Amino acid sequence: MAEKVLMKGNEAIAEAAVAAGCRHYFGYPITPQTEIAAYMAKRMPKIGGTFLQAESEVAAINMVAGAAAAGVRTMTSSSSPGVALKSEGISYIAGMDIPALVVNIMRAGPGLGGIQPSQGDYWQCVKGGGHGDYRNIVLAPSGVQEMYDFTKLAFDLADKYRMCAMILSDGVLGQMMEPVAVSASDAPPFCADGKPWALTGTKGARKPNIINSLYIEPDTLEVLLDKRYAEKYAACEANEVRWDEFLTDDAEIVVTAYGAPARIARSAVTAARAKGIKAGLLRPITLWPFPKVPLAQLAETAKAFVCVELSKGQMIDDIRLAIECKRPVSLCTRTGGNVPSPEEILTAIENAAKEAV
Amino acid sequence: MNRVVILAGHYGSGKTTVAVNLACRSAQSGKPTVLVDLDVVNPYFRSADSRKALEAAGAELVSSNFVNSNVESVWLPAGFVEHLEDDNEQVFVDVGGDDGATVLGRYGIKDCDFWMVVNPYRPLSAEIRMILELRKEMEAAAGLRFTGIVSNPNLGRETMPATIAAKLPMMKALAHAAGLPIVLSCVPEAVPFQAPLPGEKLPLTLYTKEAWSIYG
Numbered sequence: 001m002a003e004k005v006l007m008k009g010n011e012a013i014a015e016a017a018v019a020a021g022c023r024h025y026f027g028y029p030i031t032p033q034t035e036i037a038a039y040m041a042k043r044m045p046k047i048g049g050t051f052l053q054a055e056s057e058v059a060a061i062n063m064v065a066g067a068a069a070a071g072v073r074t075m076t077s078s079s080s081p082g083v084a085l086k087s088e089g090i091s092y093i094a095g096m097d098i099p100a101l102v103v104n105i106m107r108a109g110p111g112l113g114g115i116q117p118s119q120g121d122y123w124q125c126v127k128g129g130g131h132g133d134y135r136n137i138v139l140a141p142s143g144v145q146e147m148y149d150f151t152k153l154a155f156d157l158a159d160k161y162r163m164c165a166m167i168l169s170d171g172v173l174g175q176m177m178e179p180v181a182v183s184a185s186d187a188p189p190f191c192a193d194g195k196p197w198a199l200t201g202t203k204g205a206r207k208p209n210i211i212n213s214l215y216i217e218p219d220t221l222e223v224l225l226d227k228r229y230a231e232k233y234a235a236c237e238a239n240e241v242r243w244d245e246f247l248t249d250d251a252e253i254v255v256t257a258y259g260a261p262a263r264i265a266r267s268a269v270t271a272a273r274a275k276g277i278k279a280g281l282l283r284p285i286t287l288w289p290f291p292k293v294p295l296a297q298l299a300e301t302a303k304a305f306v307c308v309e310l311s312k313g314q315m316i317d318d319i320r321l322a323i324e325c326k327r328p329v330s331l332c333t334r335t336g337g338n339v340p341s342p343e344e345i346l347t348a349i350e351n352a353a354k355e356a357v
Numbered sequence: 358m359n360r361v362v363i364l365a366g367h368y369g370s371g372k373t374t375v376a377v378n379l380a381c382r383s384a385q386s387g388k389p390t391v392l393v394d395l396d397v398v399n400p401y402f403r404s405a406d407s408r409k410a411l412e413a414a415g416a417e418l419v420s421s422n423f424v425n426s427n428v429e430s431v432w433l434p435a436g437f438v439e440h441l442e443d444d445n446e447q448v449f450v451d452v453g454g455d456d457g458a459t460v461l462g463r464y465g466i467k468d469c470d471f472w473m474v475v476n477p478y479r480p481l482s483a484e485i486r487m488i489l490e491l492r493k494e495m496e497a498a499a500g501l502r503f504t505g506i507v508s509n510p511n512l513g514r515e516t517m518p519a520t521i522a523a524k525l526p527m528m529k530a531l532a533h534a535a536g537l538p539i540v541l542s543c544v545p546e547a548v549p550f551q552a553p554l555p556g557e558k559l560p561l562t563l564y565t566k567e568a569w570s571i572y573g
Contacts, residue, residue: 004478004512004515005478005479005480005483005512006369006476006478006479006511006512006513007369007479007480008368008369011369011480015480035368038368039481042481043481175399177369177513178513178514179478179512179513179515182480
């Protein structure tokens with residue numbers, strides 16, 4: 001029986017990682033995700049784990065790559081500018097086909113930007129961020145319970161597909177406190193037994209495993225990339241798309257939002273219904289793979305879409321692609337660290353309803 | 358209650374909410390009241406966010422000029438020492454979580470109430486031994502001995518009377534083990550809790566309501 005505790009979103013991520021058997025955390029402090037590192041610093045030494053504050057974000061992600069290659073469950077976390085620094089390592093992790101978890105608690109950018117919540121890293125995280133052709137599984141929680149649940153899920157998906165999984169969240173969710181049902185006890189450290197590819201030492205009994213991202217011969221690299229896309233990434237797109245819908249059955253105006261803004265959008269949808277507007281909410285949970293099919297289905301009956309995001313129009317591209325521009329999509333955004341009020345989103349819904357008539 | 362009351366505790370134990378409520382209550386009773394924000398740990402969710410409520414109640418907020426400004430760092434506020442020396446004022450001090458109490462060492466405060474705010478629903482202060490360990494760390498950091506416990510068991514907006522009742526035996530056992538009195542028992546305003554409580558009952562008004570909390 002799960003017991004309820006009161007946690008910050010950041011703490012929920014750290015505690016979920018422990019419950020998922022992660023015993024290797026490498027990070028570097030940055031607001032608004034520092035509680036993840038602070039929590040791990042307290043927790044890891046008590047359970048025989050490793051907490052290491054690296055000399056930089058670049059060092060931390062490469063430590064993650066090393067630990068992942070050895071087959072253990074490992075993670076790092078940061079906020080926007082720090083994740084930009086980690087991008088090189090994330091690309092190498094993709095190139096080496098090893099599983100890891102990277103958490104981004106987004107703050108406003110570009111540059112140092114601000115320390116208040118944002119979703120300005122959608123393109124950075126969902127479209128890759130680092131160099132080369134690759135994909136990350138990107139999960140977007142919308143509450144503290146989901147910060148906990150999706151962290152465990154992210155470790156499972158990373159291991160299943162030997163990929164980098166990301167939690168893409170924001171300063172609101174990282175800092176807010178909510179009750180969370182947590183597993184009763186810590187799972188044992190995750191072991192590498194189920195990972196025959198891992199660098200665990202041959203003990204003279206098998207051929208050495210090689211983990212590498214360097215392929216000089218074009219044909220070899222092309223075959224590898226084709227296989228990665230045809231098998232691994234295609235399987236993710238077939239099996240791992242997740243989303244949530246609210247009052248969409250008869251919706252004429254479909255609001256899309258992920259993360260903290262989805263909570264506000266939900267209030268706005270309820271308010272719109274009270275005013276007689278048939279509004280609904282589709283909340284992508286996986287940002288990659290993106291819920292293209294349910295959006296395309298809604299486009300058959302809806303009159304217009306409203307995309308709510310804490311960025312200057314990033315996810316809106318994926319909405320338009322998913323519905324093949326069959327319906328108008330308007331943008332409702334606040335940036336700089338601000339979040340829209342329910343009233344602002346309601347106004348955007350009302351405007352979309354007026355124009356759609 | 359001493360003229361100077363310092364509130365410390367584990368991250369997220371409710372220090373700021375308790376401090377803002379105590380300051381508003383004191384000011385409303387007509388006492389010149391000051392709330393000092395000494396949180397140098399967390400730039401999010403600070404007592405400065407309750408400035409309007411404090412001003413409406415007639416309490417003065419002493420907070421770093423840099424809070425909610427363009428400096429991504431938190432600083433000690435100027436003017437705290439003069440309030441410590443003003444015998445006419447009731448002063449409440451909101452200290453950052455855990456070793457955030459280190460800042461108190463700089464002031465060498467002798468005569469004060471130093472209260473530990475405890476929410477046993479927080480995972481790292483869920484057991485008596487954990488709280489006693491935190492107590493030791495905070496006392497060493499602050500150079501002060503706690504004089505009382507503020508009992509604040511809650512699950513945020515999901516707090517029910519049973520949520521509070523379930524943790525009262527533990528809070529009493531903690532007080533016994535720590536050799537400290539429970540000075541205040543917090544109950545969120547909206548929670549209809551009628552049973553007797555250890556210490557004085559402090560109804561908590563939640564002054565900050567955020568757009569994202571209006572959910573489902």
